[in-house]
Amino acid sequence: MSINLPRGTQDILPGQVEKWQAIEGKAREICKKYLYREIRTPIFEHTELFLRSVGETTDIVQKEMYTFTDRGNRSLTLRPEGTASTVRSYVEHKMFGDAQQPVKLYYVGPMFRYERPQAGRYRQFVQFGIEALGSADPAIDAEVISLAMTLYKEMGLNKLKLVVNSLGDKESRSAHREALVNHFKPRINEFCSDCQNRIEKNPLRILDCKQDRNHELMSSAPAIIDYLNDYSREYFEKLQKYLTDMDVSYVVDPNLVRGLDYYNHTAFEIMSVSEGFGAITTLCGGGRYNGLVEEMGGPETPGIGFALSIERFIAALEAEKVDMALNESVDCYLISLGDAAKDYTVKLLHGLRSHGLKAERDYLDRKLKAQFKAAERLQAKFVAVLGDNELNNGVINLKDQATGEQREVQLNQFIETLKSLK
Numbered sequence: 169m170s171i172n173l174p175r176g177t178q179d180i181l182p183g184q185v186e187k188w189q190a191i192e193g194k195a196r197e198i199c200k201k202y203l204y205r206e207i208r209t210p211i212f213e214h215t216e217l218f219l220r221s222v223g224e225t226t227d228i229v230q231k232e233m234y235t236f237t238d239r240g241n242r243s244l245t246l247r248p249e250g251t252a253s254t255v256r257s258y259v260e261h262k263m264f265g266d267a268q269q270p271v272k273l274y275y276v277g278p279m280f281r282y283e284r285p286q287a288g289r290y291r292q293f294v295q296f297g298i299e300a301l302g303s304a305d306p307a308i309d310a311e312v313i314s315l316a317m318t319l320y321k322e323m324g325l326n327k328l329k330l331v332v333n334s335l336g337d338k339e340s341r342s343a344h345r346e347a348l349v350n351h352f353k354p355r356i357n358e359f360c361s362d363c364q365n366r367i368e369k370n371p372l373r374i375l376d377c378k379q380d381r382n383h384e385l386m387s388s389a390p391a392i393i394d395y396l397n398d399y400s401r402e403y404f405e406k407l408q409k410y411l412t413d414m415d416v417s418y419v420v421d422p423n424l425v426r427g428l429d430y431y432n433h434t435a436f437e438i439m440s441v442s443e444g445f446g447a448i449t450t451l452c453g454g455g456r457y458n459g460l461v462e463e464m465g466g467p468e469t470p471g472i473g474f475a476l477s478i479e480r481f482i483a484a485l486e487a488e489k490v491d492m493a494l495n496e497s498v499d500c501y502l503i504s505l506g507d508a509a510k511d512y513t514v515k516l517l518h519g520l521r522s523h524g525l526k527a528e529r530d531y532l533d534r535k536l537k538a539q540f541k542a543a544e545r546l547q548a549k550f551v552a553v554l555g556d557n558e559l560n561n562g563v564i565n566l567k568d569q570a571t572g573e574q575r576e577v578q579l580n581q582f583i584e585t586l587k588s589l590k
C-alpha cells in the first residue's frame with residue numbers, strides 16, 4: 169500500500185515551485201528596499217509562547233495547534249504564526265538595544281494550524297510576514313500596509329481590497345469591552361459554549377465566532393470605532409491620511425476584529441475581489457500589537473506587522489490569470505554523435521556552466537533525432553552538435569534555433585562565441 173501526504177498539506181512540484189520562488193524573490197527584493205531584514209526562528213516553540221501571545225480564547229489556541237510532548241516531557245507546539253516567535257526572539261536577543269531603530273524584520277516559512285482543509289486553507293502553509301518593532305508612529309503602520317500592497321501589485325495583482333480598522337488603545341478597548349458585555353450578556357445562552365466562555369474572558373472574540381456569525385445580536389453589536397478615545401482616533405486618522413498620501417486606496421470596516429488577541433490600534437486585511445476567487449478571500453492580515461513585547465518579558469515597545477500566505481497569493485494570481493512568464497529557456501544544448509564526442513561533452517558542458525551559461529546534454533544515450541527533440545523541449549536557444557569527426561578536426565557545429573542559422577566554430581573558441589551571441 170502506498171502512503172499519501174497528510175490531509176491539508178501539499179507537495180510543491182517543479183513547474184509550480186517557480187511561482188513560489190518568484191513571490192519569495194520579490195518579497196525579499198522589496199524588503200531590502202524598505203530595510204526589513206530576515207529572521208529565522210524555530211519551527212516549534214514552547215506552547216506557553218502562543219498561549220500568552222495569540223491568546224487562550226482564540227480559535228488558533230483552542231482548536232488548531234499541533235501540540236506535542238517531547239521526550240523530555242516539555243509541551244511544544246508547531247508554530248501557528250510568526251509574530252510570537254519574532255517577538256520572543258526580539259526580547260531574547262535584546263534587540264530593543266540595537267543601534268538601528270525601529271527593528272524591522274521579515275520571515276518566510278511554514279506555519280501549522282489544524283483547520284478544516286478547503287481551497288486556500290491548509291494545515292501546513294507558508295507565511296511571508298514582516299514586523300516593525302520600536303515605533304509608535306502611524307507612518308510605520310502606513311509603511312507596513314504599503315509594503316504588502318506593493319508586493320501584490322508588483323507581482324501583477326490588481327483586484328484587491330484593503331480594509332482597515334482601529335481597535336484602539338487599552339482605555340478605548342475597555343470601554344468597548346463593557347459595551348459588548350452589556351450587549352451580549354442578557355442573551356448569551358443563545359450562543360455557543362465558546363462564546364459563553366468568551367463573554368467573561370474576552371468578549372471581543374464573540375464578534376469573530378464562526379458558529380454564531382448570523383445571530384441577530386452580531387450586526388447590532390457595539391463597534392470599537394465608536395469607543396475610540398482622542399489619542400486612538402487621531403492615530404487612526406493619521407494612518408488614513410498617510411495611506412491617502414501614498415495613493416493606497418482602502419475602506420474602513422468597523423467590524424474587522426482579527427482572530428488573534430494581541431492587536432490594538434491599527435488592524436487591516438487585504439482581500440482578493442477577483443470573480444474567479446474561492447470562498448476564502450483574505451490574502452493578508454496584520455495590525456499593531458503594542459504591549460506584546462512586555463507580555464514576553466521585554467521593555468514597553470510598540471510593534472506592528474502583517475503576514476500573508478504564499479498559497480493564497482498564488483491562488484489570487486491564478487484567479488486573475490496573471491502570466492508570470494516563468495519559462496526560462498536554456499542557452500545551449502549539447503548533442504553528440506559517437507563515443508569520443510559523447511565523452512568530450514562532459515568537459516564541454518562543465519566549461520559552459522563555469523562561464524555562467526545555462527546548458528544541458530543528453531544522459532540517456534538517445535539517438536540524434538531524440539537529442540534534438542530534447543533540446544526543443546528545453547527551448548534551447550542554441551544547439552551545438554559534436555561528432556567524432558568534428559572532434560578530430562577541433563570544431564563544433566552551432567545552430568541558432570530561432571533563425572535556423574548554422575556555423576562551424578573552433579572548439580577552443582566555442583564558449584567565447586556562444587557568450588558573445590547570447
Ligand code: HAM
Nearest residue numbers: 249251289290293451452453454455473474475476477
Ligand atoms: P492571520 O490572519 O492568522 O495573522 O494569518 C495571516 C495570513 O496567513 C492570512 O491572511 C492568510 O493569508 C494566511 N493563512 C492563515 N491561515 C491559513 C491557512 N490555514 N492556510 C493558508 N493560509 C493561511 C497572523 O498570522 C499574524 N501573525 C499576522 C501578523 C503579523 N500580525 C502582526 N504581525
